[in-house]
Amino acid sequence: MSVSTTLPDWPPSLTPEQHSHLILLSSTYALTHGFTLLPPSSSQPPTSAIAAPLSLLPTPFPRGLYDLAVSLQPLYNALYARITLDWDFLDRVMGGSVSKVDTFQGELWRGWKSIREDLVQPLQLGLFRSDYLLHDGEKEGISIKQVEFNTIAASFGALSQRAGEMHKYLSKATNGYFSISPHLSNPSNFPANEPLKNLAAGLAEGWKAYGNKDAVILFVVQDGERNVFDQKWLEFELLESHSIPVIRHTFSELSTLAQIDPTTKNLLLPSPLQPSLPAREVSVIYYRSAYTPTDYPSSAEWSTRLLLETSKAIKCPSMALQLSGAKKIQQVLSEPEVLEDFLLGDHRPDVGFGKGAGSLTQEDVDRLRLTWIGLYPMDNSELGKKAYTLATSQPEKYVLKPQREGGGNNIYRENIPSYLEELAEEDKHKIEGEPEKKEGYILMELIEPPKGLRNLLVKGGENKSRLADIVSELGVYGVSLFGGKQVVNQTAGTLLRTKGRESDEGGVAIGISSIDSPLLV
Ligand code: ADP
Ligand code: MG
Numbered sequence: 001m002s003v004s005t006t007l008p009d010w011p012p013s014l015t016p017e018q019h020s021h022l023i024l025l026s027s028t029y030a031l032t033h034g035f036t037l038l039p040p041s042s043s044q045p046p047t048s049a050i051a052a053p054l055s056l057l058p059t060p061f062p063r064g065l066y067d068l069a070v071s072l073q074p075l076y077n078a079l080y081a082r083i084t085l086d087w088d089f090l091d092r093v094m095g096g097s098v099s100k101v102d103t104f105q106g107e108l109w110r111g112w113k114s115i116r117e118d119l120v121q122p123l124q125l126g127l128f129r130s131d132y133l134l135h136d137g138e139k140e141g142i143s144i145k146q147v148e149f150n151t152i153a154a155s156f157g158a159l160s161q162r163a164g165e166m167h168k169y170l171s172k173a174t175n176g177y178f179s180i181s182p183h184l185s186n187p188s189n190f191p192a193n194e195p196l197k198n199l200a201a202g203l204a205e206g207w208k209a210y211g212n213k214d215a216v217i218l219f220v221v222q223d224g225e226r227n228v229f230d231q232k233w234l235e236f237e238l239l240e241s242h243s244i245p246v247i248r249h250t251f252s253e254l255s256t257l258a259q260i261d262p263t264t265k266n267l268l269l270p271s272p273l274q275p276s277l278p279a280r281e282v283s284v285i286y287y288r289s290a291y292t293p294t295d296y297p298s299s300a301e302w303s304t305r306l307l308l309e310t311s312k313a314i315k316c317p318s319m320a321l322q323l324s325g326a327k328k329i330q331q332v333l334s335e336p337e338v339l340e341d342f343l344l345g346d347h348r349p350d351v352g353f354g355k356g357a358g359s360l361t362q363e364d365v366d367r368l369r370l371t372w373i374g375l376y377p378m379d380n381s382e383l384g385k386k387a388y389t390l391a392t393s394q395p396e397k398y399v400l401k402p403q404r405e406g407g408g409n410n411i412y413r414e415n416i417p418s419y420l421e422e423l424a425e426e427d428k429h430k431i432e433g434e435p436e437k438k439e440g441y442i443l444m445e446l447i448e449p450p451k452g453l454r455n456l457l458v459k460g461g462e463n464k465s466r467l468a469d470i471v472s473e474l475g476v477y478g479v480s481l482f483g484g485k486q487v488v489n490q491t492a493g494t495l496l497r498t499k500g501r502e503s504d505e506g507g508v509a510i511g512i513s514s515i516d517s518p519l520l521v
């Protein structure tokens with residue numbers, strides 16, 4: 001299957017007048033509908049916003065592969081619930097070399113280990129996002145390959161919903177994009193997509209399961225977050241559609257505000273604006289922070305994290321669920337029989353698909369595994385030694401990843417060998433018997449997105465577009481509320497981020513990607 005038989009030539013051509021009109025309509029739509037980011041430096045409270053980076057047209061995406069990615073999400077939701085409930089597995093994978101060479105993961109794992117026997121809340125909430133790129137394999141044609149699975153602070157649900165709505169609007173307002181392509185004239189090619197609604201509903205499910213109608217939801221946020229409107233939409237949706245109030249705080253504010261009732265373990269937040277009111281009880285803690293070392297500038301933030309973790313509130317995510325989303329876990333899952341054990345093992349808890357194998361089959365295992373590409377440990381196992389040889393002899397085929405989130409941390413292609421040498425240099429000072437620095441990384445085969453697709457990308461705050469060779473990353477959101485058994489397991493919509501092909505990474509907030517929507521072909 002070659003690209004040209006699957007994906008149309010893109011974008012169809014526009015006259016300069018049509019192009020200017022689309023720039024005008026998209027920018028006014030974005031500003032009117034809160035499809036926005038804060039400008040790079042913003043006062044507090046903010047006084048202005050800019051349109052989020054966008055694509056002028058939706059980007060063609062094969063319908064069958066889109067449906068496949070969406071249909072896999074309940075399986076992934078169940079898989080990550082089972083991983084999170086398997087303490088031995090988390091100890092083996094995250095408590096080993098990784099926790100010794102990676103300070104951040106080490107703190108997270110040791111912190112969790114120190115309090116996990118005292119946890120009082122059996123339920124955990126995951127708002128996940130499984131990310132994929134199209135892969136153009138020589139033999140098998142175009143398929144989807146998973147980039148990573150996010151279990152903490154998976155963002156852009158709200159802005160993604162707005163991007164799809166904007167492309168539908170542009171089409172309606174311009175007679176199907178001036179009838180420049182039959183693909184754009186057919187409304188059924190624009191998929192229904194409501195991650196904002198579904199993610200808020202997921203948080204509301206956590207609130208309901210907690211069972212106190214007076215309780216609030218706490219958003220733990222970063223200072224100066226530019227992607228704040230994506231979070232505000234979730235707050236508005238919770239308040240307006242579910243009548244659930246949200247309170248936002250940074251870690252440092254919580255270090256002085258948060259209190260735990262020693263008997264009930266309720267998490268309580270005083271109301272500084274109305275000191276006469278009793279403190280508010282927190283039902284769900286939703287982290288849009290706490291995933292990167294800079295979120296923990298001192299030990300005070302780690303103490304706050306542990307305090308919140310031991311409260312009765314439902315954590316989204318718990319520390320264990322955050323550990324499950326590590327790239328090291330993704331790599332170990334790809335080792336022989338590990339996935340079979342998680343999905344088909346009789347000792348696995350019922351998280352929505354029955355106990356053990358339940359209704360799951362080898363076919364389900366195979367369907368998931370088909371979305372994976374080569375992953376290798378960087379340790380001294382046989383596989384690790386092979387990985388080292390691959391990384392140094394053919395680096396152009398690989399990306400080296402540390403256990404980090406939030407973009408901008410990976411080492412690509414030709415940069416890998418010298419980077420590994422630097423790590424080895426640092427190891428010269430290590431204590432005998434301690435693991436090597438490289439063991440905190442995984443090696444991943446590069447996914448090769450199909451060539452030939454282009455789109456018109458508009459940077460935030462600019463009124464012109466750039467015609468770029470593009471790569472689009474599809475994210476599928478999932479909601480999972482689970483304890484000993486699954487309470488909620490849902491697919492929650494999708495995100496398409498599109499970047500210029502010349503760039504390896506793809507962060508929207510760091511200005512590289514545009515928020516896009518798929519045009520199913
Ligand atoms: P993060 O958790 O920081 O988002 P990712 O694993 O998603 O880390 O990597 C960041 C970006 O790097 C991805 O969005 C994608 O653009 C690119 N990338 C990561 N892995 C691969 C891969 N195997 N092949 C091609 N590109 C990749
Ligand atoms: Mg990530």
Ligand code: MG
Binds near residue numbers: 131147407
């Ligand atoms: Mg990512």
